[in-house]
Amino acid sequence: MAMDLQQRLDLLTTASRFDLACACKYPDEPGRQRGPDGRWIYPAVLPGGRKVMLLKVLQTNACANDCTYCPFNSNRHIPRCSLRPEELAKTFMDLLKADRVSGLFLSSGVQGGPDRTMDRMLQTVEILRRRFGFKGYIHLKVIPGASRAAIEQAVRMATRVSVNIEAPTEQHLARLSSRKRFYQDIIAAMQAISDLRGSLNPRCQQTTQFVVGAAGETDKQIVTATARLYERFRMERVYFSAYQAPDPSPKGIHDLFGQEIYQADTQIAKGVIREHRLYQADFLIRRYGFSRDEIPFDQDGNLSLEQDPKTLWANLHPEFFPVPINKAQRWQLLRVPGIGLKGADRIIAARCQGPFRTIEDLARLGIRLKAARPYIRLD
Ligand code: SF4
Known part of the structure; x- marks a missing residue:
């Protein structure tokens, strides 16, 4: 049955909650919370600490890729829909005029290849910038595998661009997706963004996100990869999003190899604490002068769930x-x-x-x- 605009917005804004892009918080705090209307709009913290309301939405939830952690992967039987660039841009402007949002976060499933997908997203942004003269905050996701020309346009027009790395190594990513290529599709896109923003739009920022706990990776591997991303691409921020099973099983969450990650009753809590610990480690390195080697990991290479890394370091020294x-x-x-x-x-x-x-x-x-x-x- 054809969905009207309202139904599609409901679906595509709900779907976008999996991308944090702006939060270092527990589920009941801004970032995972909806805005006052309980729908479409999400609170976010911009670089510099300003709190804003974002329309956070997917251009489409149709996707040809098979990322195992993602509720929209091509193997799942869920309602699919899209927003045309004009209707998405117009919806955003209506919300802006009603003073309900001040920025846009736009992502998308991959439909017709990376560049065709980027093309629709770029059209949306172009309408906002050129036709409606919107000069405010736009965070645009770059689709892994996008061409340099598409990335160039994204960097020119967006306030912030990001391509999600998802996993710390090529081997870990291969466990999550048979289509995304770590170096060719993701690292190359990050490199292009880093190269281009200096000459095209120095104010354009670059961020990325890991999905935490889906590929059997350790915290140490994530922290090491994060430090490299900051060094190599001058990322403004790296985000961590706890893996949440699309259909949590009453028997708990297992990784792709049948290893139990979290027990059913504590799965979200533990996943979010792990995510929080990674943010704390990230802050210690970026803002508190800790080196990567000073972050305390247990013998399995993970951060303590019980104690924050700064207190643990103090007790060890x-x-x-x-x-x-x-x-x-x-x-x-x-x-x-x-x-x-x-x-x-x-x-x-x-x-x-x-x-x-x-x-x-x-x-x-x-x-x-x-x-x-x-x-x-x-x-
Ligand atoms: S490409 Fe994006 S939308 Fe598609 S399955 Fe992977 S994470 Fe999900």
Whole structure:
């Protein structure tokens, strides 16, 4: 039965929730949550920290690919539909005029090959930019295997482009998809984006996303691959999305080799905690000055689900503590559990007025004293 515009929007915006692109949060916090209307619109955090509402939608959920983790893969029998570029652009402008969104996140299943798919997405963006004069935020997914010409247009017009890497190595990706090629389709697209944005649109950002827990990969493999992506392609952000089985089995989630990943009753919680730990490790490397080798993994190469990596590192390095709060440099303060980026800056600013007399003085600076107390001293 033919679906009307409303039904197609319902389907294609619901489908887009699997791509985070903007979140480092638990399920009840912005990023996995819907907007106030409970449909189509998702809260997101833009680079720089601005919170916005995005229309997050697929151009189509029809797809010729067979990615095992994806609810829209070609083997699944689900209702399929598409939005024409004109109707998607017009829908977005109506929502923009009604002040319900300020940006667009556009992805798509692959229909008719990477370039034909990109062509429809690029048409949508072109209508918004050229015909409607929209100058705001557009995040455009690049389809793996897209030509350099298509990537060039995407970089010219979008605020942010991303091609999802999904897995840390060629071997892991091969377990997830028989069609996507790690180097030729994904790494080459990232390289093209990195090359082009400097000359065409220096403000265009590049991000990517891993699906976590579908291919038997370890956290260490993901953290290592993430560090390389930042170094090689100057990625603004790398996102991690916990694998969620399209049809969770009452017997739990198993990977492609029958290995149990999560028990049924705890599968989402554990998957999301793993995702959260990866974000914490990512922050330690990007913002706190930790090297990749300092991130503590267990003997299987995974982050602890019970303890955050910064606290675990502190407990493994008693020789570093207690840190003298009145003398420590910023990088030393940042190693203390309970002291974040703002907290370290506030401590340094407050010390200009005179030394701290008691540990309790730190509480008024927003330091989590309960966490920090065992790792600091006064003199
Ligand atoms: S190409 Fe994208 S939409 Fe298609 S099956 Fe893979 S992840 Fe899903």
